[in-house]
Amino acid sequence: MRRVVITGIGAVSPQGNDRESTWAGVCAGRSGAGPITQFEASTWPVKFACEVRDFKLQADAYLPQHQKYLNRPSEFGLAAAHEAMMDSGLLETQPAADGHAETALSCDPELFGISIGAGIGAVSPKELASMLRSLAADGSYAELGRVVQDQTESRIFLRNHPGTLAYLLSARWNAQGPVTTVHTACASSGQSIGQAMLQIQRGEADVILAGGADSLAGELLLAGFCLLGALSRRNDDPKKASRPFDRDRDGFVASEGAAMLVLENRDRAIARGAKIYAEIAGFGETESAFRITDLPPDGRGTVEAMQQAIEMAGLTPEDVGYINAHGTSTEVNDRVECHAVQRVFGEQRMDLCVSSTKSTTGHLISAAGALELMFCVLALRDQKVPPTMNLDHPIPGCAFDFVAHREKVFTNEKPLRAALSNSIGFGGSNSAVLVKAHGTPSAQVTL
Amino acid sequence: MKLRRVAITGIGISTAIGDELATNISSWREGRTHFGEVGAASGLGGTAVKYAGECPEPPASRLPDRKVKKILTRKDVIGLVTALGAASDAGIKPGARNFDPERFGMYVGAGSTQIKDLTPYFPLVRQCVQDGVFDSLKFGSEMMDLVNPMVVLQTLMNNTLCFAAIALDIRGVNSNFMDFNVSGLRAIGEAFRSIQTGRADLCLAGGVASPVEPFHVGTGVNSGYLARSAELPWSAAEILRPYDRQRCGTVLSEGAAFLMLEDESHARGRGARIWGFIDGYGTGSDGPVEFMQEESAPGLSGSVRRACREAGINSDGKRFAADLIVGHGNGVSRSDSVELDAYALTMASGTPLVSIKSVTGELGEAAGVASCIAALDALALESVPPTFNFSAHDDLLGGQRLITSSISSQAQAIPGARQALVTQRSFLGISCSLVVSKA
Numbered sequence: 021m022r023r024v025v026i027t028g029i030g031a032v033s034p035q036g037n038d039r040e041s042t043w044a045g046v047c048a049g050r051s052g053a054g055p056i057t058q059f060e061a062s063t064w065p066v067k068f069a070c071e072v073r074d075f076k077l078q079a080d081a082y083l084p085q086h087q088k089y090l091n092r093p094s095e096f097g098l099a100a101a102h103e104a105m106m107d108s109g110l111l112e113t114q115p116a117a118d119g120h121a122e123t124a125l126s127c128d129p130e131l132f133g134i135s136i137g138a139g140i141g142a143v144s145p146k147e148l149a150s151m152l153r154s155l156a157a158d159g160s161y162a163e164l165g166r167v168v169q170d171q172t173e174s175r176i177f178l179r180n181h182p183g184t185l186a187y188l189l190s191a192r193w194n195a196q197g198p199v200t201t202v203h204t205a206c207a208s209s210g211q212s213i214g215q216a217m218l219q220i221q222r223g224e225a226d227v228i229l230a231g232g233a234d235s236l237a238g239e240l241l242l243a244g245f246c247l248l249g250a251l252s253r254r255n256d257d258p259k260k261a262s263r264p265f266d267r268d269r270d271g272f273v274a275s276e277g278a279a280m281l282v283l284e285n286r287d288r289a290i291a292r293g294a295k296i297y298a299e300i301a302g303f304g305e306t307e308s309a310f311r312i313t314d315l316p317p318d319g320r321g322t323v324e325a326m327q328q329a330i331e332m333a334g335l336t337p338e339d340v341g342y343i344n345a346h347g348t349s350t351e352v353n354d355r356v357e358c359h360a361v362q363r364v365f366g367e368q369r370m371d372l373c374v375s376s377t378k379s380t381t382g383h384l385i386s387a388a389g390a391l392e393l394m395f396c397v398l399a400l401r402d403q404k405v406p407p408t409m410n411l412d413h414p415i416p417g418c419a420f421d422f423v424a425h426r427e428k429v430f431t432n433e434k435p436l437r438a439a440l441s442n443s444i445g446f447g448g449s450n451s452a453v454l455v456k457a458h459g460t461p462s463a464q465v466t467l
Numbered sequence: 468m469k470l471r472r473v474a475i476t477g478i479g480i481s482t483a484i485g486d487e488l489a490t491n492i493s494s495w496r497e498g499r500t501h502f503g504e505v506g507a508a509s510g511l512g513g514t515a516v517k518y519a520g521e522c523p524e525p526p527a528s529r530l531p532d533r534k535v536k537k538i539l540t541r542k543d544v545i546g547l548v549t550a551l552g553a554a555s556d557a558g559i560k561p562g563a564r565n566f567d568p569e570r571f572g573m574y575v576g577a578g579s580t581q582i583k584d585l586t587p588y589f590p591l592v593r594q595c596v597q598d599g600v601f602d603s604l605k606f607g608s609e610m611m612d613l614v615n616p617m618v619v620l621q622t623l624m625n626n627t628l629c630f631a632a633i634a635l636d637i638r639g640v641n642s643n644f645m646d647f648n649v650s651g652l653r654a655i656g657e658a659f660r661s662i663q664t665g666r667a668d669l670c671l672a673g674g675v676a677s678p679v680e681p682f683h684v685g686t687g688v689n690s691g692y693l694a695r696s697a698e699l700p701w702s703a704a705e706i707l708r709p710y711d712r713q714r715c716g717t718v719l720s721e722g723a724a725f726l727m728l729e730d731e732s733h734a735r736g737r738g739a740r741i742w743g744f745i746d747g748y749g750t751g752s753d754g755p756v757e758f759m760q761e762e763s764a765p766g767l768s769g770s771v772r773r774a775c776r777e778a779g780i781n782s783d784g785k786r787f788a789a790d791l792i793v794g795h796g797n798g799v800s801r802s803d804s805v806e807l808d809a810y811a812l813t814m815a816s817g818t819p820l821v822s823i824k825s826v827t828g829e830l831g832e833a834a835g836v837a838s839c840i841a842a843l844d845a846l847a848l849e850s851v852p853p854t855f856n857f858s859a860h861d862d863l864l865g866g867q868r869l870i871t872s873s874i875s876s877q878a879q880a881i882p883g884a885r886q887a888l889v890t891q892r893s894f895l896g897i898s899c900s901l902v903v904s905k906a
Contacts, residue, residue, distance in 0.1 A: 021468065059601075059603040060603045060604050060607075061603065061607060062604065062607075063604045063605075063607035063608035064603075064607035064608075064610075065607075065611060083755065085757065129754060130751065130765075130769050133752075134752075138645065140580055140622065140623070140624055143582075143585070144601075145592055145595065145596065145601035145603075145606070146601050160589075161510045161582070161583075161586075161589065161681060162506075162507035162508075162510060162512040163507065163510070163512040163513045164510040164582065164681035164685070165509075165510050165511040165512070165513075165514040165516075165680075165681035165682075165684045165685045166511075166512065166513035166514045166685070167681075167685065168681055168682055168684075168685020168686060168689065169514050169515065169684070169685040169686075169688040169689050170685075170689075171685075171689065175686070176682060176686070177682040177683060177685075177686040178686065178758070178895075181579050181645070181647070182579060182624070182645040183579075183645045183646050183647050183650075183893075183895065184895070186646070186897075187895040187896065187897070190752045190753075190754055190755075190896070190897075191754060191755040191756065191896075192755070194754040194755055195752060195754060196751055196752050196753065196754045196765055196766055196769060197750075197751065197752065197769075198750040198751070198752075199646070199750070199752040199766075199897050200644065200646060200653070200750075201644065201645040201646050202642055202643065202644060202645070203577070203624050203625060203643050203644075203645045204625050204628070204641070204642060204643050205623060205625060211642055215642065215657075218660070222660070222664070224750075224773075239601070239603060239606065240585070240588060241619070243588070243606070243607075243610050243614065244618055244619030244622070245619055246610070246611070247610065247611065247614055247615075247616040247617075247618060247619065248616060248617075248619050248620065249616075305640055305641060305642075306569070306638055306639065306640075306641075307572070307573065307628070307632045307637050307638055307639060307640075307641040308638060309628075309629045309630070309632035309633045309637075310633070311633075312538070312620055312623070312626075312629055312630075320638070321638065324569060324638070445625070446620075446623055446625075446629075447623055447625040447626065447628060447629035447643075448628075448629050448632055448633075449625065449628070449641055449642070449643070
């Protein structure tokens with residue numbers, strides 16, 4: 021079985037529009053929450069979100085003819101992918117026939133793939149406005165199809181389809197191998213990365229650009245989650261709203277952004293002298309549908325996903341020093357996830373760091389797993405883990421280090437060698453992705 | 468690692484033809500389409516599309532709990548009923564104790580959220596749009612009173628997976644693919660991989676689509692993907708013409724198709740009926756190709772080679788000798804052309820090729836799975852079903868391109884046939900290929 025490493029990373033988030041500013045922001049505990057700016061929300065039950073700010077997509081992140089297919093989450097995804105690809109060192113500058121230099125991918129296109137966890141679309145009322153004129157007063161839409169048909173360039177369907185981002189990326193980077201889009205709600209990008217890892221292990225690809233992109237800060241989706249009662253209503257203090265594992269948590273904070281990772285066959289990466297961030301060594305996925313938004317109270321599904329990832333990596337629970345929890349700041353999720361971690365790692369593991377970066381980033385839904393795996397990788401690189409902010413009164417009975425309020429730095433005597441990212445989705449899909457320091461033997465870790 | 472052999476032990480299908488497997492198969496063989504007229508009720512009033520395939524309303528009695536019909540969209544009700552049908556056909560029922568729930572997985576290729584699924588918002592949204600400007604303040608102050616609070620749950624695109632998992636106690640590997648029309652075949656392929664490599668003992672896999680709605684149809688007509696059936700002189704049955712010189716676009720159809728895949732030894736251990744086997748799987752993408760402007764289909768060629776190679780299909784080093792191909796063939800001009808090109812590059816000359824889409828319509832995410840079912844039937848009967856409405860290739864194909872596949876509007880005998888290639892493309896250049904073999 022081939023081993024898989026990470027050789028490039030890019031991100032766009034409420035903390036910043038690249039990898040390092042995002043990482044610096046979460047380590048500093050800087051909340052991305054603030055009043056909603058994309059539309060007037062002063063009458064909404066929830067008036068705040070974690071928004072990406074000051075973002076501008078570089079022209080060379082996509083093919084110019086694809087401008088018509090872009091929407092807000094796909095722009096984030098293209099930008100994060102561009103940063104990851106540039107970071108990977110996979111692009112070679114070659115002389116072209118006309119004497120100018122051009123860049124080419126140093127990878128067989130048929131062995132280069134894309135694997136994306138994508139959101140449920142971002143159709144906005146503004147976008148619909150030109151078509152809504154055809155709606156009758158009761159909201160019926162007898163001739164809406166004709167309105168779409170008669171537009172000069174009817175792109176609304178493709179622009180808002182979850183699968184379009186993977187296509188835009190495959191076209192931009194000439195990926196002719198496996199191209200995949202996964203949507204399993206909050207587990208989407210954890211599963212898309214796991215899928216990519218399996219494909220490289222099996223030899224179906226040498227390199228896969230994998231990650232996720234989403235935006236929950238638009239009107240209709242935000243309205244949907246408002247109606248569901250899943251969002252925090254701490255309107256008077258948005259930066260304190262996302263408080264995973266805290267007694268006073270009251271829901272998650274809507275967010276947006278993207279994270280992309282370049283996964284590569286380890287032997288190939290070593291042969292080309294690539295910078296290797298970490299090895300992606302374990303993946304677990306389970307289904308624990310119970311009720312559509314609730315987890316089984318015993319943590320079933322979450323437990324087995326973590327166990328599978330640890331087993332695949334050839335490690336034991338004692339080898340894992342950090343868990344980036346799903347930790348949404350909702351009542352049930354946080355309680356059940358704590359119980360699940362206890363079941364896997366034991367009840368007394370004060371040396372185990374468990375933090376939720378959603379306390380600062382908010383919940384990126386389909387992109388959450390990718391962004392949080394990036395944090396695990398950078399934690400291994402910098403030997404520090406980001407904090408859980410706003411955790412004043414931890415859930416009782418959990419003897420972990422929740423890394424409350426302040427980042428934790430590891431020492432040379434006891435380094436961080438392996439980290440796990442949990443994702444738990446509406447609909448019951450769970451994923452756990454384990455990364456370990458590159459160079460760690462596959463079947464044992466010495467702490 | 469020793470790879471396990473993967474058997475097909477259950478089949479479920481729902482199309483405009485109905486939800487009986489035998490009825491669907493006989494319709495494919497006899498050319499009985501079930502396209503109906505569509506119009507204002509589907510939001511398609513005034514469009515250039517007159518015909519589409521729409522499923523009969525699934526009976527509530529087929530649902531595990533009648534209340535779920537209030538939560539699920541029509542697409543997911545069809546998907547759920549069909550998935551449960553495949554499980555039932557395989558003898559898999561909740562609490563039956565003939566499987567380990569943690570070794571039972573599910574992969575779904577799901578159609579996207581549709582505009583009709585957002586109708587709970589529409590009355591208020593319409594009130595809030597004046598002169599093309601959206602009044603978010605009015606929307607925010609009134610939505611809690613006027614919009615159904617379940618709308619976001621209804622529109623989750625993994626609902627078929629979720630509700631089938633609840634009904635059948637599925638706890639293992641899973642995913643929900645959103646790769647347009649290849650999603651269902653992708654789901655079968657990934658389920659195959661999971662069983663083959665020991666990650667699961669059995670998986671329910673397939674696709675579901677409900678594309679007869681304004682966004683799909685409006686975009687499809689605008690781009691030239693759909694036949695402008697309201698303007699054509701033909702009957703509903705004559706419009707979709709795979710590989711034919713008079714092809715003029717596809718016809719959308721609603722439907723779902725699911726298979727139960729199972730480790731062969733697991734299946735035999737519980738005495739399951741085996742419909743056939745999966746021998747190979749491959750995927751590929753065309754890379755930088757524009758929507759509806761493709762000149763070739765390298766992704767399809769690559770996926771065919773990978774699937775055939777894995778399946779051990781004989782080859783002269785360049786071209787594989789499968790017994791038949793159940794192709795993508797959806798009657799879209801460029802798509803059919805580049806598909807035939809890909810077979811000329813990868814498949815032995817004279818390989819029988821059929822598309823069942825002239826009868827089923829373009830089933831979207833369920834299409835590749837329906838083709839798998841047709842392939843199993845063709846292998847069992849040693850007879851390739853007809854490609855209805857095919858009469859001759861066009862000049863472009865006949866003049867500049869090499870056509871090597873054997874297409875016929877009559878059934879073709881394939882005595883001794885063992886393995887069939889099944890292909891599916893998406894209109895954004897992603898392809899999947901699968902090789903199935905007879906039981």
